[in-house]
Amino acid sequence: MAVIEANGVRKAYAGRPVVDSVSFTVDEGEIFGILGPNGAGKTTTVECVAGLRVPDAGTVRVAGLDPVAERDRVTRLLGVQLQESELQPKITVREALDLYSAFHPSPADWRPLAERLGLDTKLDTRFARLSGGQKQRLSIALALVGRPRVVILDELTTGLDPRARRDTWQLIEDVRDGGVTVVLVTHFMEEAQRLCDRIAVIDKGRVVALDTPAGLVAGADGSTVISFTPSAPLPEAELAALPEVASYEDRDGQVVINGTDETVNAVISLLARLRVTAHRLRVAEATLDDAFLGLTEHPDLTEHPGPADGRGLAERTA
Numbered sequence: 583m584a585v586i587e588a589n590g591v592r593k594a595y596a597g598r599p600v601v602d603s604v605s606f607t608v609d610e611g612e613i614f615g616i617l618g619p620n621g622a623g624k625t626t627t628v629e630c631v632a633g634l635r636v637p638d639a640g641t642v643r644v645a646g647l648d649p650v651a652e653r654d655r656v657t658r659l660l661g662v663q664l665q666e667s668e669l670q671p672k673i674t675v676r677e678a679l680d681l682y683s684a685f686h687p688s689p690a691d692w693r694p695l696a697e698r699l700g701l702d703t704k705l706d707t708r709f710a711r712l713s714g715g716q717k718q719r720l721s722i723a724l725a726l727v728g729r730p731r732v733v734i735l736d737e738l739t740t741g742l743d744p745r746a747r748r749d750t751w752q753l754i755e756d757v758r759d760g761g762v763t764v765v766l767v768t769h770f771m772e773e774a775q776r777l778c779d780r781i782a783v784i785d786k787g788r789v790v791a792l793d794t795p796a797g798l799v800a801g802a803d804g805s806t807v808i809s810f811t812p813s814a815p816l817p818e819a820e821l822a823a824l825p826e827v828a829s830y831e832d833r834d835g836q837v838v839i840n841g842t843d844e845t846v847n848a849v850i851s852l853l854a855r856l857r858v859t860a861h862r863l864r865v866a867e868a869t870l871d872d873a874f875l876g877l878t879e880h881p882d883l884t885e886h887p888g889p890a891d892g893r894g895l896a897e898r899t900a
């Protein structure tokens with residue numbers, strides 16, 4: 583059952599649409615990812631879902647409610663952690679948790695949550711004195727303290743060290759296992775691949791793909807990369823005729839073919855038929871990085887580099 587329905591959502595700033603005809607549904611109990619390059623419109627989209635921005639066109643429903651017209655009711659069931667949210671500089675962690683608990687009719691006991699997020703030793707620290715990662719963890723705790731039915735987390739692990747990031751992923755999985763629906767805006771491919779049941783890829787304000795992580799990878803051009811150094815040159819026409827080949831190239835004697843599983847078998851048959859031996863034969867699967875780069879036109883990942891092991895095989899040979 584869909585708990586969030588966005589239909590034809592449009593939002594423009596100074597006449598420039600930054601979210602355009604965005605439609606998607608989020609099912610109860612799933613972790614739904616929103617992925618896209620910087621400035622693609624991800625935050626604006628989730629702000630429209632949370633009722634923090636009024637769309638110029640289209641409709642949003644959260645558990646059947648209009649987040650703008652029925653703001654109070656939606657606030658009770660929706661937790662939001664937005665990028666770089668700020669609190670009063672003098673408020674302590676304990677005061678913030680108490681305050682946010684008081685907004686909700688049946689809040690969670692925030693102590694285990696604070697402990698889980700490594701904030702239990704910081705309860706008397708003022709907001710202004712927290713590090714960036716601690717502020718981030720506090721904003722996650724504040725989004726969860728009201729026991730929301732749906733939680734929106736925007737860039738939840740940006741600024742966290744690798745251990746805190748992994749702990750936070752585990753927390754999010756536990757939150758989902760407790761029945762909460764999670765909408766996750768992220769730049770981290772590893773995070774999206776590990777956590778999300780489905781992902782909407784947004785580019786220039788539009789949904790350009792919506793699928794499971796595996797579905798996005800399978801749909802990437804050349805989702806399987808085959809490389810080898812042949813013992814004798816291979817005729818180009820033979821390579822071009824292989825099934826499902828997205829591209830191929832010769833890199834100083836090393837042949838690199840982007841294709842699918844079907845291509846792998848065909849390459850092996852071709853080599854056997856031509857009596858050519860393949861040295862250093864490698865077959866690698868594409869990653870979500872590859873799918874992302876293929877789907878978005880001008881990805882700018884320099885501000886939010888992915889994890890080192892999230893590196894993909896994105897080289898395209900056109």
Ligand SMILES: Nc1ncnc2c1ncn2[C@@H]1O[C@H](COP(=O)(O)OP(=O)(O)OP(=O)(O)O)[C@@H](O)[C@H]1O
Pocket residue numbers: 595600618619620621622623624625626627
């Ligand atoms: N209040 C605003 N007034 C004018 N332009 C805005 C406003 N908020 C966002 N924008 C612009 O809208 C576009 C989409 O911004 P948004 O924050 O939704 O993107 P994003 O995908 O979340 O980006 P990032 O990954 O960098 O956080 C950007 O070009 C941004 O500069």
